[in-house]
Amino acid sequence: MKKHWRGLLASLIGIIVTIAIMIPAMSWMTANVKSARVVHNSRMQPVILIPGSSATQERFNTLISDLNKQTTGHSLLKITVKTNGSLTYSGSIARNDNEPYIVVAFENNKDGYPNIKKQAAWFNIAFNQLRKTYSFNRFRGIGHSNGGLIYTLFLEKYYKADDVTISRLMTIGTPYNLAESNSDNKTQMLTDMINDRKALPTGLTVYSIAGTENLDGDGTVPIESVEAGKYIFQNQVKHYTQITVSGDDAAHSDLPQNQQIVQLISQYMVSTPNQQGVQGITRAPSGPGVGPRN
Amino acid sequence: MKNYIQLQLTPRIISWSVRWRRLRIYRVLAETAAVIFPFILLGSIIQAINTSMFMPQGFFSQVYHLSTVIPFYTQIRDLLILLEAVTINMMGPVTAFLAAKFMAHTYQKDETLAGVTSTLSFFAFNLNFGTGPRDTFLMQNFGYRGIFLAFLLGITIGYAFRLVKRTEMPTFKNSDLADRMTASLHHVLLINAILVISLLISYGVSYFNSAGLIGLFYSFLRIPLASVSSHISVRLALVTLINAILWWAGIEGPLNVNTAFQQGESPTITQNLNYALEHNDLFNVPNPVTMNTTYYPFANFGGVGMMLALIIATLIVAKRPSTRNIAKLSLLPSLVNVPGPMLVGLPVILNPLLLIPFILTPLVNQSIAWATIRLHIMPPVVYSVPSSTPGPLMAFLGTNGNWVALIVSLICLAVSTLIYIPFVKLSTRVTAEVLEEEEKA
Numbered sequence: 001m002k003k004h005w006r007g008l009l010a011s012l013i014g015i016i017v018t019i020a021i022m023i024p025a026m027s028w029m030t031a032n033v034k035s036a037r038v039v040h041n042s043r044m045q046p047v048i049l050i051p052g053s054s055a056t057q058e059r060f061n062t063l064i065s066d067l068n069k070q071t072t073g074h075s076l077l078k079i080t081v082k083t084n085g086s087l088t089y090s091g092s093i094a095r096n097d098n099e100p101y102i103v104v105a106f107e108n109n110k111d112g113y114p115n116i117k118k119q120a121a122w123f124n125i126a127f128n129q130l131r132k133t134y135s136f137n138r139f140r141g142i143g144h145s146n147g148g149l150i151y152t153l154f155l156e157k158y159y160k161a162d163d164v165t166i167s168r169l170m171t172i173g174t175p176y177n178l179a180e181s182n183s184d185n186k187t188q189m190l191t192d193m194i195n196d197r198k199a200l201p202t203g204l205t206v207y208s209i210a211g212t213e214n215l216d217g218d219g220t221v222p223i224e225s226v227e228a229g230k231y232i233f234q235n236q237v238k239h240y241t242q243i244t245v246s247g248d249d250a251a252h253s254d255l256p257q258n259q260q261i262v263q264l265i266s267q268y269m270v271s272t273p274n275q276q277g278v279q280g281i282t283r284a285p286s287g288p289g290v291g292p293r294n
Numbered sequence: 295m296k297n298y299i300q301l302q303l304t305p306r307i308i309s310w311s312v313r314w315r316r317l318r319i320y321r322v323l324a325e326t327a328a329v330i331f332p333f334i335l336l337g338s339i340i341q342a343i344n345t346s347m348f349m350p351q352g353f354f355s356q357v358y359h360l361s362t363v364i365p366f367y368t369q370i371r372d373l374l375i376l377l378e379a380v381t382i383n384m385m386g387p388v389t390a391f392l393a394a395k396f397m398a399h400t401y402q403k404d405e406t407l408a409g410v411t412s413t414l415s416f417f418a419f420n421l422n423f424g425t426g427p428r429d430t431f432l433m434q435n436f437g438y439r440g441i442f443l444a445f446l447l448g449i450t451i452g453y454a455f456r457l458v459k460r461t462e463m464p465t466f467k468n469s470d471l472a473d474r475m476t477a478s479l480h481h482v483l484l485i486n487a488i489l490v491i492s493l494l495i496s497y498g499v500s501y502f503n504s505a506g507l508i509g510l511f512y513s514f515l516r517i518p519l520a521s522v523s524s525h526i527s528v529r530l531a532l533v534t535l536i537n538a539i540l541w542w543a544g545i546e547g548p549l550n551v552n553t554a555f556q557q558g559e560s561p562t563i564t565q566n567l568n569y570a571l572e573h574n575d576l577f578n579v580p581n582p583v584t585m586n587t588t589y590y591p592f593a594n595f596g597g598v599g600m601m602l603a604l605i606i607a608t609l610i611v612a613k614r615p616s617t618r619n620i621a622k623l624s625l626l627p628s629l630v631n632v633p634g635p636m637l638v639g640l641p642v643i644l645n646p647l648l649l650i651p652f653i654l655t656p657l658v659n660q661s662i663a664w665a666t667i668r669l670h671i672m673p674p675v676v677y678s679v680p681s682s683t684p685g686p687l688m689a690f691l692g693t694n695g696n697w698v699a700l701i702v703s704l705i706c707l708a709v710s711t712l713i714y715i716p717f718v719k720l721s722t723r724v725t726a727e728v729l730e731e732e733e734k735a
Contacts, residue, residue: 021357022687028357029691033677040571137572162574 044136045167046093047074047269048102050123052145052173053115056080057090057105059144063256064101067266074270078103079130081122087129099272102130113178113189116146120153127154131164140269141169144256145221148174148208149189152232155204156196170207170269173221173255176229181222183231190228197236204237207268209261211250220252304720307647311724312731314646318400319449326392326445327641330385335623337382338634342627344374346682353630353682382634383433386440390416390448397452403460404481405452411485412451416444418492419507423500435508438634442544443508451488458484515540515548526583527664534589534660538653541598544643549589549598562586566676576673576693583664587674591692591699592663592706593656595685597633600655602685603710604648605636607718610711614725630682647724651717655710662706663689672698 051059057078064076075094079087081104093100104126106119130136143151148171155166177183177190186194210226211218217226223244233240249258314320346352347360348371354360361367394412398405420432420440458481496506503510537547562581569579581587596602605628608621617640624635642648666672675692683691686707690700 021684025353025357025683025687025691026695029677029679029694033694036567036677037571037574040568135572163572 044098044100044134045138045140045271046100046102046130046134046136047140047142048104048127048130049142050144050147050150051103051105051109052143052147053109053111055105055109055144057103059105060101060103060256063262063265066257066259066262067101067270070262070266074100076101076103078105079126080105080107081126082107085122085125087126093134099270111146113187116149116189117153119146119150120157123150123154124158127158137163138165138167141166142172142265142269143169143174144172145174145252148172148229149176152176152193152200155201156193156199159199159201161201166201166204168205168207168269170209170265171229172209172261173211173218173226173252174208174229175221175225176227176232177222177225179222179225181216181224183224183228186228186231190231193232197232200233200236202236202238205239206233206237206241207264208233208240208242209255209264210242210244211252211255211258212244212246213250213252218250218252218255307720308724308727311647311720312727315724315728318397320644322393322396322400322449322452323445323644324641325396326389326448327638327643329392330388331635331639333381333385333388334638335635337378337385338624338627338632340374340377341382341634342630342632342682344371344378345632346630346680348374349682351680353680353684356680383437385438386420386436386444387413387416389441390444390451393445393448394452394455395448397449398455401452401456403452403455403458407478407481407485408452408455409448411455411488412448415451415488415492416440416447418489419443419447419496421493421496421500421506423497424504432506432509435506439512439546440508443511445544454484454488455481512546515545530583530585530588530660530664531657533585534593534656535653538599538656539649541637542643542645542649542652544637547598549585549594563676563678566674567678570676576676576696577670579674579676582667582674587667587676588660588663589656591675591689592703593659594631595703595707595710596628596636597631598637598656599633599642599652600659600707600710600714601628601633601636601642603655603707604640604642604651604714604718606707606711607714608640611715611718612722614722617722629684631685645721647717647721651713655713658709658713659706662702662709666698666702672696672702675699 049060051057057080061076068074075092075097077089077091077093077100079089079102081087093102104123106122108115108118141151143149148169151169151171152174155169159166176193177185178187180187206229208226208229210223211221212223213219217223227242230240230242243264245255245258245260247260249255255261315324344352347354347364348367349355350361352360364370391409391413395405395409398408417431420435422428422430422432499507499510503513505512533548537549540547562584563586566579566581566587570576593600596605601624605621605625608617609625612618612621620635620639624633624639627633627635637643640648642652663672667674672689673693673696675689677692677694679688679691686700686703689703690696693699
């Protein structure tokens with residue numbers, strides 16, 4: 001009987017010791033892996049820009065040279081996706097540049113929901129190719145006009161959070177309800193996007209910028225259509241911020257050159273504007289390639 | 295089949311083992327081991343405490359942040375390192391002394407003189423011939439690493455003393471002090487010859503290897519494994535096999551948990567880690583089967599040859615209180631993968647009965663790990679853990695908390711224990727027979 005008790009006591013102590021080791025060990029390991037991930041991830045984090053309809057890969061040249069004027073600058077890579085899915089490149093990413101700008105434009109840059117869907121698929125092709133080449137696992141996104149719609153579709157349909165993380169998305173004058181100014185009349189596109197919103201990454205911070213040239217909007221997109229973004233993002237992503245810009249250069253197509261928006265981008269979308277050892281572009285771009293100056 | 299094992303094989307194994315145990319060399323080994331065991335045990339316990347609690351990379355010091363909890367942390371560590379240095383890291387010269395002493399004793403020769411000569415010869419073999427500021431001796435060879443050659447040296451020198459006549463020491467009563475002094479001089483020629491030969495060999499070796507004869511010996515063991523077989527699983531199994539045989543013989547094998555973790559990260563670990571950190575996915579890492587994913591987390595509990603399983607098996611089936619005591623004393627260091635006490639105490643070293651399970655268990659465990667990784671049941675271990683992590687937790691932590699890995703680890707432990715049990719039983723029977731015969735004699 002005495003021996004029986006001793007055995008029981010020994011196994012009880014054994015279990016307690018095991019738990020006392022396992023639980024702190026497990027939390028220590030988890031913290032270790034988490035911090036290792038942070039260190040590992042702190043390398044390249046490109047800012048990927050998508051222009052709106054009718055715009056080419058040159059759409060953001062002025063914006064980026066404006067951004068680089070204020071800082072030591074980052075390099076710029078421009079990609080156009082052909083209708084057959086092949087890619088053409090111009091410009092390049094400077095060595096050591098941890099936060100390059102990458103513009104992805106489309107040969108078929110027409111407006112309309114069917115085209116936008118196609119453009120989202122093309123963007124996915126370019127995106128996967130970029131990941132393969134530069135093996136980054138974090139990026140930030142900027143979409144002008146329909147570019148924001150392409151981003152939204154891409155995040156809902158193609159994006160896989162296990163492989164890569166988008167931490168911030170800025171849409172500039174993006175018509176979430178197309179040309180519709182009454183938010184009660186939801187277009188097919190908006191309805192689809194709202195239905196798929198659960199696929200949006202929950203850790204994402206979204207800035208939606210609206211331009212207001214007059215009281216109705218930026219002259220092209222009604223302000224209500226930009227505001228309709230809240231039906232998609234609000235209560236799904238981590239933060240959803242809507243910013244309204246007015247004054248000079250607040251017309252729809254001028255928005256990427258608007259000095260206030262340039263400020264917002266360098267403030268919110270570029271984490272290391274003055275990276276050491278990277279020679280970006282500071283002059284006004286001329287001709288097709290806006291690569292680093294070396 | 296069962297009949298064959300019971301009626302034919304078992305008695306034969308037992309009679310072989312009995313004969314092996316009565317060999318002169320094995321008796322010398324056992325006597326030597328018995329003397330150094332307390333020092334090995336003490337040194338191993340200190341080593342276990344030191345590596346797990348007082349080294350910055352130790353398991354407990356990491357998990358419980360011991361450096362901020364324990365007062366006088368660095369002072370305690372310094373003392374522990376010194377204690378290790380004078381126990382386990384000094385066993386080479388001691389082994390040389392004891393082996394020569396007991397060998398000479400079996401021939402009824404001057405045992406103490408043989409022992410002293412052997413120790414001095416061991417020192418001569420480990421002189422540091424390098425230039426520049428340096429230690430007089432190659433201290434790294436004085437620990438477990440040098441024990442095998444120290445033993446061989448002791449045996450040889452003990453045997454050499456067989457060639458000379460034993461001096462009859464004059465008794466105190468009827469002799470002058472000078473008589474006693476000159477009596478020792480009978481061996482002056484032999485002693486000098488041994489020391490000169492040792493020095494010459496040692497000096498010659500220093501041209502080939504700066505780490506002395508022992509360094510030269512270990513450099514032969516570095517087999518170019520890439521050329522052995524192109525198939526990775528075969529290669530891994532081969533290394534594990536050779537490693538087990540070497541450790542069994544008392545030689546430090548190529549797979550050593552402490553040095554492996556000190557040498558830092560191999561390219562395969564880095565590749566796996568980068569992939570895992572980037573994709574948050576352990577299953578598809580580029581190198582799923584390596585020593586670091588199959589051997590260390592699954593086949594090295596308690597140190598080489600799954601010592602933890604042997605200890606458990608001993609505690610389950612062994613009856614003799616002394617054997618059980620050795621297992622109990624070895625349990626604590628083996629929890630942080632220090633195998634010394636069990637290797638020397640049971641002993642496992644050069645014990646023919648335990649050779650089979652000693653080789654078999656790591657191979658079986660490695661196969662289990664290999665199969666579960668290949669079948670995608672369990673992810674490979676990717677994240678590095680301290681070398682002093684308790685064996686069964688290594689895979690669980692190294693996969694960042696994969697429960698399947700923990701279950702596979704426990705299965706490995708159970709299987710290894712089951713493999714060891716029949717051999718521990720056999721060993722009990724052999725001991726009984728040896729004792730019986732000795733009683734008859």
